[in-house]
Structure formats: structure tokens, C-alpha cells
Amino acid sequence: MDAKVEDLTGLQVQPVSGSIGAEISGVRLADLTDAAFAAIRQAFLDHCMLVFRSQHLSMEEHVAFAARWGEFDVNPLSPYREDYPMILELENRGKSRAVTENWHYDSTFEAAPPAITILSARDVPVGGDTMWCNQYRAYERLSPGMQRLLEGVRAEFTGARLAKLYGLPEVPRSLHPVVRTHPETGRKALYIGKPGDTVPRLEDMSPEDSVPLLAYLYEHSTRPDNIYRHHWRNGDVVMWDNRCTMHYAVHDYGDEAVRSLHRITIAGDVPR
Ligand SMILES: O=C(O)CCC(=O)C(=O)O
Ligand SMILES: [Fe+2]
Known part of the structure; x- marks a missing residue:
């Protein structure tokens, strides 16, 4: 079945995996109508991450596109x-x-982590893929008993x-x-991170008590059937929803290769 959907603006939305992500084509981000932007926003909420090929945005165009999504988030570190x-x-x-x-x-060490991250690929090597996982699905695939167990539980993020x-x-x-x-x-969405390191423990629990459960949730979230793996090309723009996805940057290109991407983040809410 062809899952491609084309709307009145000529923009097409094509899922890039069975679990997360869509490629948007038929649009130039540097020159977007409000109708096209509305369609992109809906696709973003539906698919959690979006791929736009061959955009080759200037820095000014990257900033202008990002500004449509909200306030910029600047990480003090x-x-x-x-x-x-x-x-x-x-x-x-x-x-x-x-x-x-x-x-x-x-x-996630911030009280209000960014909502969205938007990358623009400038000069990418062979390799250096980035992967995303769908944390709505990770939550929905837990058993009802585990979902109940996690209700109201908080974790420490560092x-x-x-x-x-x-x-520092x-x-x-x-x-x-x-x-x-x-x-x-x-x-x-299941909101976690690497156990023992980024997430050392659950609230009011010891690492010994909680790391085994965190390790299970981490593994459960990142199984191959819950991810999309992106092979970068120069000019790509990729954006993700930092409220329902995790991601992983594969370092398989050696310490000398050039890999240059520009990154803008949009401010988010305190997670609830
Ligand atoms: O280098 C990448 O592909 C992504 C790096 C990353 O984790 C980020 O920009 O938040
Ligand atoms: Fe990241």
C-alpha cells in the first residue's frame, strides 16, 4: 500500500518506518506558506520526527524556519x-x-527541557547516522500492570x-x-534516559533498587521495531519532538572525518 498522502498545498507526507517518522516532500522550508506550515505541524505531531531532503538552508533560513515553532532554547552548558x-x-x-x-x-537535566530540536546537515560523512525511537509506542507496549506501577513515579535526570x-x-x-x-x-510517553549515568535512580529509591527497572525500560524502548535510522545527506533538515522521542547519534566515522550539522532547539514546558 502506498501510504503517501498529498494535500492541497502539494506537500507529501510519507512514513519512513512502521513505528516513527515521516519524510515531507514537495516543499521548500525557506519559502513556506502558512497552509504548508499547518500541514507540517500536524505531520510532526502525528509522526514525532520529520525528514526534509535537499533543503540546503542558509543559517538565516534555518533560524526563520525554527522561529515558527516557538522561542529558542539556549542551553547554558x-x-x-x-x-x-x-x-x-x-x-x-x-x-x-x-x-x-x-x-x-x-x-533532561533542565527543569523545562526543549520541546523540539531542528538539525540542518552541512557536511556529513559516510556513516554518522542518527536513530530515533517512539516513546508513545514504548509506553503503550508496556503491560497494563507496569503502566499502573509507573503512574506518578519520578526519576532523577542528570x-x-x-x-x-x-x-563543570x-x-x-x-x-x-x-x-x-x-x-x-x-x-x-515513556520519559527515561540511560540508566546509571543520565538517569541514576528513581525518586526515593536507591540505584540498586531502580537501575534494573530503568535498564528494562531503556531496552524495551529502543528495540529495532521501535526505531527509524536516518542516513544523512548534505542539505537534509531533520526535526524531532523531544517530548515523545529519544535519539542516538552513531559514531562510526572515525575521529578525523568532518561531520558538521547546525542545531536549533525550541523551548519546552516542565514535563507533567
Ligand atoms: O549528531 C547528531 O546526529 C545528533 C546529536 C544530538 O544528540 C543532538 O543534536 O541532540
Ligand atoms: Fe541529542
Whole structure:
């Protein structure tokens, strides 16, 4: 069956896996009508992450597209560009310093983590794919008993990896519910991170008590039948909903290869 849907603006929405993501074609992000933007917003809420091929956005165009989604979020730990202070350049720091080579939600150590992240691929190597998993599905596929058990449970989230990368004296941390309700769709998503490291424990529990359960939830979320893996090309724009997806940046391209993507994040709510 061809799942492609075309609307009146000429824009097409094509799912990229059975569990998460869609590619939007027939549109230039640098030149969007309000009708096309409304269709993109609906596809984003439906599919959790979107792929736009061959956009080759200038920094100004990237910023203008991102501004349609809300306020920019600037993370106090990371070095942004001087000319565009909302753009963070992702580059190859070497595998041993790759803080994103694990499944994570962005900036969960913040009280109000970003809602959306938008990447623009400038110069990408062979390899260096990024993967996303659908955390609505991860929640919905838990047994009703486990869903009940997790109701009202919070976890401690830390910025341990970034603190180590930047040599910060203190590790930032926040408590968030492990089942959060998306503020726009009203759907429940499993909200977790790498156990023992980004998520050291559940609230009022020891690591010994809670890491085995967190490890189960992490593995359950990231099974191959719950992910999409993106092979980057220069000019791609990919955006994800940081309230219902985790992602993982594969570092398989060596410490010398150039890999350059520009990143803008949009502010989000306190998870509830
Ligand atoms: O390098 C990538 O593909 C994604 C890195 C990442 O985790 C992020 O930008 O939040
Ligand atoms: Fe990330």
C-alpha cells in the first residue's frame, strides 16, 4: 500500500518506518506558506520526527524556519555561535568525547527541557547516522500492570555527560515523571534516559533498587521495531519532538572525518 498522502498545498507526507517518522516532500522550508506550515505541524505531531531532503538552508533560513515553532532554547552548558547565538554547531569531537552516542532525550537535566530540536546537515560523512525511537509506542507496549506501577513515579535526570565534557564542577539535575503527557497531543510517553549515568535512580529509591527497572525500560524502548535510522545527506533538515522521542547519534566515522550539522532547539514546558 502506498501510504503517501498529498494535500492541497502539494506537500507529501510519507512514513519512513512502521513505528516513527515521516519524510515531507514537495516543499521548500525557506519559502513556506502558512497552509504548508499547518500541514507540517500536524505531520510532526502525528509522526514525532520529520525528514526534509535537499533543503540546503542558509543559517538565516534555518533560524526563520525554527522561529515558527516557538522561542529558542539556549542551553547554558554549550558554546553557541557568536553570529547566530541560537545555533549550536555539532562537530566531530572524536568517539571518546561523543556525548550523544546513547539513547537520550535532549537536556533532561533542565527543569523545562526543549520541546523540539531542528538539525540542518552541512557536511556529513559516510556513516554518522542518527536513530530515533517512539516513546508513545514504548509506553503503550508496556503491560497494563507496569503502566499502573509507573503512574506518578519520578526519576532523577542528570547532565553528567555534558558536565564531564565541559569540566563543570557541579552536575545539573532535575526530577521528572517517567510517564509524561504530551502537552499538545495529550498522549502519554515513556520519559527515561540511560540508566546509571543520565538517569541514576528513581525518586526515593536507591540505584540498586531502580537501575534494573530503568535498564528494562531503556531496552524495551529502543528495540529495532521501535526505531527509524536516518542516513544523512548534505542539505537534509531533520526535526524531532523531544517530548515523545529519544535519539542516538552513531559514531562510526572515525575521529578525523568532518561531520558538521547546525542545531536549533525550541523551548519546552516542565514535563507533567
Ligand atoms: O549528531 C547528531 O546526529 C545528533 C546529536 C544530538 O544528540 C543532538 O543534536 O541532540
Ligand atoms: Fe541529542
